[in-house]
Structure formats: C-alpha cells, structure tokens
Amino acid sequence: xxxxxxxxxxxxxxxxxxxxxxxxxxxxxxxxxxxxxxxxxxxxxxxxxxxxxxxxxxxxxxxxxxxxxxxxxxxxxxxxxxxxxxxxxxxxxxxxxxxxxxxxxxxxxxxxxxxxxxxxxxxxxxxxxxxxxxxxxxxxxxxxxxxxxxxxxxxxxxxxxxxxxxxxxxxxxxxxxxxxxxxxxxxxxxxxxx
Amino acid sequence: xxxxxxxxxxxxxxxxxxxxxxxxxxxxxxxxxxxxxxxxxxxxxxxxxxxxxxxxxxxxxxxxxxxxxxxxxxxxxxxxxxxxxxxxxxxxxxxxxxxxxxxxxxxxxxxxxxxxxxxxxxxxxxxxxxxxxxxxxxxxxxxxxxxxxxxxxxxxxxxxxxxxxxxxxxxxxxxxxxxxxxxxxxxxxxxxxx
DNA sequence: TCTAATTTTCACGAATTACTGAAATTGCCG
DNA sequence: CGGCAATTTCAGTAATTCGTGAAAATTAGA
Numbered sequence: 342x343x344x345x346x347x348x349x350x351x352x353x354x355x356x357x358x359x360x361x362x363x364x365x366x367x368x369x370x371x372x373x374x375x376x377x378x379x380x381x382x383x384x385x386x387x388x389x390x391x392x393x394x395x396x397x398x399x400x401x402x403x404x405x406x407x408x409x410x411x412x413x414x415x416x417x418x419x420x421x422x423x424x425x426x427x428x429x430x431x432x433x434x435x436x437x438x439x440x441x442x443x444x445x446x447x448x449x450x451x452x453x454x455x456x457x458x459x460x461x462x463x464x465x466x467x468x469x470x471x472x473x474x475x476x477x478x479x480x481x482x483x484x485x486x487x488x489x490x491x492x493x494x495x496x497x498x499x500x501x502x503x504x505x506x507x508x509x510x511x512x513x514x515x516x517x518x519x520x521x522x523x524x525x526x527x528x529x530x531x532x533x534x535x
Numbered sequence: 536x537x538x539x540x541x542x543x544x545x546x547x548x549x550x551x552x553x554x555x556x557x558x559x560x561x562x563x564x565x566x567x568x569x570x571x572x573x574x575x576x577x578x579x580x581x582x583x584x585x586x587x588x589x590x591x592x593x594x595x596x597x598x599x600x601x602x603x604x605x606x607x608x609x610x611x612x613x614x615x616x617x618x619x620x621x622x623x624x625x626x627x628x629x630x631x632x633x634x635x636x637x638x639x640x641x642x643x644x645x646x647x648x649x650x651x652x653x654x655x656x657x658x659x660x661x662x663x664x665x666x667x668x669x670x671x672x673x674x675x676x677x678x679x680x681x682x683x684x685x686x687x688x689x690x691x692x693x694x695x696x697x698x699x700x701x702x703x704x705x706x707x708x709x710x711x712x713x714x715x716x717x718x719x720x721x722x723x724x725x726x727x728x729x
Numbered sequence: 730t731c732t733a734a735t736t737t738t739c740a741c742g743a744a745t746t747a748c749t750g751a752a753a754t755t756g757c758c759g
Numbered sequence: 760c761g762g763c764a765a766t767t768t769c770a771g772t773a774a775t776t777c778g779t780g781a782a783a784a785t786t787a788g789a
Contacts, residue, residue, distance in 0.1 A: 347660045354646045377663035394749050430673045452548045466541045469571035479624045489699030502676050505683030588779050
C-alpha cells in the first residue's frame with residue numbers, strides 16, 4: 342500500500358469496518374480512497390495505491406457502482422474510466438439509506454406481508470402471526486416516515502436534525518392548544534392527531 | 536427443522552437475511568424462533584425445532600445476548616436456561632439502533648477524530664482531512680440527533696413518525712413568524728434558527 | 730465429595746466468501 | 760479487418776467464517 346499516513350489510516354479503517362457494514366475489505370478501501378481523492382482515479386491508480394490485483398479492483402468498482410457510491414467520470418482523449426464518490430455527504434447518506442433499505446428491509450417487509458395473508462393452522466401459528474403483525478406494523482411505520490423525510494431538501498433535513506428532541510416542545514404546544522379547543526380529552530388520545 | 540409452515544417460513548427468512556444484517560444464519564433463525572414463541576424456550580427445544588447442534592445453539596444464544604436481543608428467563612425448580620426476546624417491538628428497535636451504532640458508527644467516529652487531530656504533511660493529506668471533516672460533521676449531527684430522540688417516550692416517538700415530513704409545515708410556520716418578527720431575512724438563513 | 734444434568738469451550742472439517750492471474754472481451758484507431 | 764489499450768470474466772486457490780462432536784467446566788442436589 343502506497344499512501345500518505347493519514348490517508349492510509351482512513352483507508353485501512355474502512356477496510357476493517359467493511360465486514361461490519363456488509364461490504365468486503367477491498368470495497369471499503371476503494372470507497373475510502375475515492376472519497377478522499379481530490380481527483381477521480383482510474384483502476385490502475387487504485388491498484389498501485391492499494392496494492393491489490395487489477396481484477397479485484399474491477400469487481401469491487403462494479404459493486405460500488407451497484408451501490409451508487411462510485412461514479413464513472415470520463416476524460417476527453419482518454420479511454421480509461423475514472424471514478425469518484427458523490428461529493429456531497431448528505432447525498433451519500435441518502436444513497437446509503439436507500440440502498441440499505443432496499444437490501445435489508447424491503448425483502449423482510451414483503452415476506453411478512455405474504456405470511457400474514459395465510460390462514461393460521463394452529464394456535465402456535467396464530468400467536469406467531471400476531472407477533473409478525475406487530476413487527477410488520479413497526480417496519481411499515483418506519484418506512485413510511487423514511488419515504489416522507491427523504492424527499493425533504495437537505496436544508497430542511499439538517500434543520501430537523503438540529504432540532505432533535507426539542508421538536509416535541511412544539512408538539513406539546515400543539516396538543517395543548519388542540520385539547521383546549523376540543524374541551525380537553527384524555528392525553529394519550531393525543532397521539533391520534535393530525 | 537420441525538416447525539409449522541408459517542413459522543418455518545419466517546425463521547428461514549431471518550436465516551437468509553442474517554448475512555445481510557451482519558449476523559449469521561443460525562443466530563437469525565434462533566432470534567426469529569424466540570420472537571414468535573409464546574413461551575421462553577430452552578436450548579434443547581431450539582435444537583429440536585431448528586435441527587442444529589447443541590453447541591451451535593449455545594454460541595448463538597451467547598451472541599444474541601451480547602446484542603441484548605435474547606433474554607434469559609429462569610424457572611423455579613428448573614436448572615435449564617430459557618430465553619425470550621424483548622416483547623415490545625419498539626424496545627427491540629431501540630436495542631437494535633443502539634447496538635448497531637455502537638458497532639458500526641462509534642468506531643469510525645473515533646478514528647475520524649484521531650486523524651483530524653494530526654498535522655497534514657502534504658497537500659493531499661490536507662484535502663483528505665477536509666473531506667474527513669465533512670464526514671465527521673455529518674456523523675456527529677446524526678448521532679447527536681439520535682441521542683436526543685432515543686430518550687423520547689415511545690408515544691412521542693410514534694407521534695413524530697406519524698407526522699413525518701408534515702413536521703416541516705410547522706417549521707415553515709415558525710420560520711415565517713420569526714422572519715416577520717425580525718423584519719424578514721433571506722430565506723436560506725432560516726436554517727440557522729433555534 | 731460424588732453424581733448427574735446442563736452448558737460451554739475448542740479443535741477440526743465443511744461451507745462460504747474473497748482474491749488472483751490468465752484468458753477472453755470490448756472498443757477505438759488506423 | 761488487425762492491432763492495441765483497457766476492462767471484464769472466470770476457474771482455481773487462499774482466507775475466513777460457520778457448524779459440529781467430543782471433552783471440559785459448571786452447578787445443584789444426594
């Protein structure tokens with residue numbers, strides 16, 4: 342490996358974390374390298390900097406492209422492919438969220454839906470279905486929320502993050518106003534609003 | 536494997552997804568089985584229902600406990616350990632978020648912090664550090680937000696989810712009020728509020 | 730302390746996944 | 760249509776991860 346120390350530390354870390362992120366070492370390293378490179382890199386430069394085989398680079402770039410985390414950039418009068426990562430970190434976050442949802446939650450959601458359509462054949466199955474329905478309900482709430490907020494502009498998203506839990510102050514105010522207007526109801530019913 | 540069809544389908548799915556979730560097949564299957572079981576199960580029952588070796592069950596239960604996703608339950612006058620999953624799906628979500636953050640985010644955050652303290656030795660390193668600073672900033676915003684909302688009661692959390700992007704209507708109203716009060720500023724500066 | 734039930738550890742083989750070099754393919758230029 | 764540069768595919772091997780059975784450890788009674 343042929344890199345300045347700080348960059349090498351970053352690249353090696355991404356390689357090690359790769360397994361925890363569900364990608365492999367090489368893919369992690371290449372992503373990290375592209376991310377910190379000021380200019381797009383071609384495959385042979387990656388080979389040289391990381392000290393891995395050409396074919397490995399080719400396959401790993403292909404996987405990064407499948408994740409939309411590596412983008413091909415062509416140069417005039419150069420037949421080689423150069424690659425970068427998306428440069429806006431918020432865009433990277435969105436991409437990552439989208440791809441992980443696609444791979445990690447959507448399949449489960451559809452399996453749950455299928456199973457829940459079946460007729461339980463025993464008491465055990467009836468109970469299991471009830472549990473699955475709980476899980477399904479939660480996942481659906483989460484994905485509905487996600488589909489909703491992912492459409493926000495980045496500025497709004499950042500604003501929401503910064504607000505954090507303080508958002509609930511606003512909700513509390515709103516609840517108070519509503520229950521005044523309606524002639525006060527039981528507080529737990531307030532979650533039905535909007 | 537010795538299970539009613541609906542439960543088997545669920546268990547097998549969790550086994551297959553295991554690799555994508557960063558756990559292995561057996562761990563996924565055991566979790567799924569415990570999740571849908573009306574009563575806690577002991578190791579031998581799991582062996583019998585899933586058709587895997589006793590030692591594999593032992594190691595997998597240990598891993599599930601490390602994730603706080605399997606809880607030991609003792610019965611009077613019975614030396615065996617019985618296991619369940621937490622029964623509230625919201626609690627499971629919290630546990631999952633916490634554990635994944637610990638394993639997948641925190642290490643990166645601390646590596647980034649370390650590297651950012653170093654003095655860059657070249658222009659390439661200077662640029663790389665700037666990129667890492669962007670990544671660090673985003674991760675820190677996200678974890679701050681997470682630390683904030685994870686403290687909310689479940690009802691409030693569910694309320695927020697249900698609101699989804701409509702929350703921005705409230706923000707817009709608030710922005711409008713504030714900019715009126717301050718004598719109208721440029722809209723993009725509004726993200727600085729609160 | 731001994732015994733028997735239960736759980737855990739661990740070395741090994743099985744299965745899976747990652748990486749490589751060689752060969753095949755692509756695509757551009759003359 | 761060659762010829763050349765670049766990329767991709769793929770079969771084989773290396774490395775890692777998974778699952779097992781046998782043996783060791785633990786623990787509660789006798």
